[in-house]
Amino acid sequence: MKKINEIQTEIVEEFSFFEDWLQRYEYLIELGKSLPKINSKFMTDDYLINGCQSQVWLHAEFKKDKVIFTAESDAIISKGIIAILIRAFSNQTPIEIINAKTEFIDQIGLRENLSPSRSNGMFSMIKQIKMYALIFKTQLT
Amino acid sequence: MKKINEIQTEIVEEFSFFEDWLQRYEYLIELGKSLPKINSKFMTDDYLINGCQSQVWLHAEFKKDKVIFTAESDAIISKGIIAILIRAFSNQTPIEIINAKTEFIDQIGLRENLSPSRSNGMFSMIKQIKMYALIFKTQLT
Amino acid sequence: MLDVKRIRKDFPILNRLVNGKKLIYFDNAATSQTPKQVIDAISQYYFNNNSNVHRGVHFLSEEATSAFELSRNKIQEHFKISKSCQVIFTSGTTHSINIVASGYAQKLKKGDEIIVSELEHHSNIVPWQMLCERVGTKLRVIRMNSQGNLDIKSFEKILSKKTKLVFVNHVSNSLGTINPIEEIIFKAHKYGAKVIIDGAQAVPHFNPNLQKLDVDYYAFSAHKLCGPTGVGVLYGKEELLKDLPPYHGGGEMISNVTFEKTTYAEIPYKFEAGTPNISGVIGFGAALDYLNNIGFNNIISYEEELLKYATEKLNLINGLKIFGESINKTSVISFNVDEIHPYDIGLILDKMGIAVRTGKHCTQPIMDFYNIPGTVRASFAFYNTFEEIDKLVFAINKAINILK
Amino acid sequence: MLDVKRIRKDFPILNRLVNGKKLIYFDNAATSQTPKQVIDAISQYYFNNNSNVHRGVHFLSEEATSAFELSRNKIQEHFKISKSCQVIFTSGTTHSINIVASGYAQKLKKGDEIIVSELEHHSNIVPWQMLCERVGTKLRVIRMNSQGNLDIKSFEKILSKKTKLVFVNHVSNSLGTINPIEEIIFKAHKYGAKVIIDGAQAVPHFNPNLQKLDVDYYAFSAHKLCGPTGVGVLYGKEELLKDLPPYHGGGEMISNVTFEKTTYAEIPYKFEAGTPNISGVIGFGAALDYLNNIGFNNIISYEEELLKYATEKLNLINGLKIFGESINKTSVISFNVDEIHPYDIGLILDKMGIAVRTGKHCTQPIMDFYNIPGTVRASFAFYNTFEEIDKLVFAINKAINILK
């Protein structure tokens, strides 16, 4: 099983092949399309991430010490972003998720999504991912 | 009996003798000292002019078609100012007071007292003088 | 006629590069850009006259007070207001509306009714909801139709002797609809109801004659008409303002204070507690000077042309649907393309240097009406150009290619 | 050590001629002067980044939002606040205090008591009077003594389980007294009362550690510490702010709006309805940078020296009496000379280019205590000099000669 930081490096490398924002966005959209489908019963307000302009539903379950995330979004770029985050954080232990750094976002040229503006989603998505990990960790002890 | 605009010209001429603000203020203070005493029973809140930082009491009575003003103030410069105004406006008919111009203030170098700042009194004093005249005029008809 | 080339020189921000492209600013309904004449007026105030107003007898304070009050007079003149004391400086439209709402919370009682329209900005809904919660009054709604016009019949149906207040915006921020407020005011007055008009989106595009409108209260913000942030105005009829309880308590709004009793100052000061946004108010005056120098007639006809041109061009894009098709509207276009999420389009346009707004635009009820998650909104100002609209069309087509 | 000569270069207004004399600005407690670094920050915002915050996904909006939120972080750091969401931007101290007062109007009931001090500014009296009128709570007063200190015994006497709120300013604006707020907070908390501190006159002179103070709410304005007009802050403990009802209703303070129900956003946004004073907030951040660059320790010791020097020199003037002789005070001197009216002295000083404040300074209860019509107040900032104080003394003597 790869570590979070290894996956992050991988993602950064993939994105570094692209020369301009257009290619990066096209790749992002492609990643979004490959996002495994969330069980539609989780597409309710309870699973909606606050602070996104588009709707992003995130579900987490705890299986054999690992947190498994699934997600969906009504906007295609948000879907790509959550797909990247799920690739980086899903199937890891709570403690690894909680301690994981998030600088890789800066390096893939999507920085605008990490601004403090509340209309923007990535910040809230990461918060929610870490929140889930925290809850599962509390259940462990 | 002199007309209001004649008295105003007179005041402007007197002040034009002085070369600097110091002399003007000294003269103003002197004029204040010569202000005829108000009947002390009028030194109550009812006769206080609103909008002055110092207290200025103004009383008016109507005698043989003319408005007679008396006043007092706890600040010596305000007293000088009200003295000038009384000299210009007292003992005139309501209609003359109402129609009188007030530009002479500008010409005696006391303009700062006519600013829209509410802390300042001269604006309120003139307003009050004209208000009295208006009331007496209404009583006439 | 408008010399846009010359005008654009007054707005240095329009030369900025964004993501390597020259900025195209189509988010004017959120906030307008500020000409350098206004920025200079603010700087000059701090460099030369900065002082607290109304309180001091010293020279700087007199100067600052004069400049401050001169702005009040400029606003009075611009909107044909009879007395300057009817111009109350606030921190913005939102603050202005809250003054009225909180004042009426002390006047209304259970069983009274308040009417708002379905086209309102949240600023114009939430304060009345808060009021209704506090007082037990009932909120009723003027419905809209699919063109984005108010349904005046639905207004007549809910109007009654119970109606105490009617709140409508002059222009809808998300659709651009210019509402028939003369008619609304006339009808409401027949039932003795008072009318508050939210003019935030109207005053950047034309200059209403407030006296003639016979409106009871009117609110707007400086930052939407080339002025600085943090300043707004509440206009009201004199007797109404005198009668309205104050909102903020504080310095300069009272004429006498003891621990037993406080008497309030006259209007406008009763509503202007505390140190006001002095530089902002002065900047607002400079903004009106700037706009009047260009001339509102010129602004109106130029913006009409921009709107017409953009509407035609955008309608040519396959799958694009415009929301808000009133024949009376300001230079705002809200749209969606097929099933593409507005957020996605907004992000791609931004990458190409074009600033538009996406989302619900603080008008959730309108989005609920159309059953959409939001729109892309392009709003044009007199400093925008036809070429910029062409680039918008090009960019939208490109975004569709990427996102489909 | 403070290099006043160099510092004065940052304040071009200090070179102004007033009535033919070089301006001496001793009205700093009313509003401070603004260094060009702050003016530049404001201009640069309008020239480069002007855009509405928090709402857009486009580049300019992100930039403006980042700059806006950076200011929040600067304030958080400067006052040692644990979380940035505890920094609420308002239009000034008056607004900040009104948020708290209006919130508690919905929480308190008849029979509850509120304590204020006799040293308060009107901003800190009127909102509580309005609250008491609305709710039926009782206002009780901490008395002062002739030195200008609070009488803590009188506080202990009125403190009881009925006490729900205590309001005291950190520093008195007319006397300069630094109040023992640690003690007041400690004692009030023993009875479960919440404490609001009006820090408007404290923050220009030192930088309180709000977390360590254990204060419940703390309010201040930017324009008194080298920042722009129209901006202030309300600090509060996190749980208290979460629990406090909102004041303004409007855009950006709600997370969901329908005509049936509205849910409020998180703090600080719950209290920041409407477009904020964006340029003002950014200017405020620049002002803190400027002051921290000079260093508050340097400012404190220099202002102490100014105060000591001025007190000594003024005391030498025949018939001059200083009001406010606490051993803990900021660089403010309120005085009268014999029976001369303060207004007269103020006018003459102004003629000589010296700006002081005269009057009641929005603290009528203090004037009533001393039974005086007002005072002349000279308030010093770190950009003032000893020579300026010498000139003040000379001018007062001259004024006495004229007026006696």
Ligand SMILES: Cc1ncc(COP(=O)(O)O)c(C=O)c1O
């Ligand atoms: C002690 C005190 N409190 C409150 C205020 C009011 O501050 P602002 O006018 O900035 O709201 C002032 C300023 O005059 C003050 O000195």
Ligand SMILES: Cc1ncc(COP(=O)(O)O)c(C=O)c1O
């Ligand atoms: C129609 C309308 N009303 C009110 C407002 C609120 O104005 P402000 O944010 O300046 O208080 C806006 C601005 O977004 C608006 O468009």
